[in-house]
Amino acid sequence: MTHFIHSSLAVLLCCLSVPLAAQERLVLPSGNEVIVQEILWDSEGATSRFRFVAPWIAAEGADSASILEDMTVLCRDFALPVQQALHPGSEELVISFASEPVEFGVMNSEVVQYFEGFIAAGQDCIWSEF
Template sequence: MRLAAGTALVLLALPLAAAAQEEVLRLPSGLEARVHEVLTDRPAGGGLTYRFRFVAEGFEGGEAGLERVMEDLEWLCVTYALPRLSNIGPRPGRVVISLADRPSEFGVYNPAVIQVFEAYRPEGDTCIWEMF
């Protein structure tokens, strides 16, 4: 993976990270997700960003489930990511939530992995969707 100059990517060491990965999160769509990893970076000019990456076996992409997936991503941001921000470090300007059908290496294209992601601005106790 090649990063642009001035960009740092760090895997966050969260307390009880192993336990968090085993925690099953029941999504509004009915899928069950687990935390894959949490990353932080500072894209050039983009400010501090936390990336919460989730895996849900049985997740299928495509246009038909887009509304359902958007609801799942927002739910993960509000109910999982936001409550953990103060335990991670400085408050980020952006939170990116991703959901995939299987674990994958961040930043490495794998055509076998179905993945969606969205960016949110944390504001109080809610996540404001931001288009890329």
């Protein structure tokens, strides 16, 4: 898992300045891949939103339990270290997957989206219902 963290943080630095099409894919425990679309913080920096493009979630039979597991690992091993480095006082994280890029806050009934909230607890992410 350490390799995932180090390569993911390197990817993050690239993602902040490289167009979406050129970004490296992150491989999840399920074997599926995601691409960082964007990372957002609210005005106080208390909540971070890590938005990923995951085309495979639109496929029939996508398993929501597996998606939650992937999101939990992504939160712990990717999002939490970034959040702690950039906004150390932040506690809330939202991980979202979309089957294609969507502008933040815009509804699109043709795009499959999953959202999960987490609370930072030390070096771990605890799932939190919205």
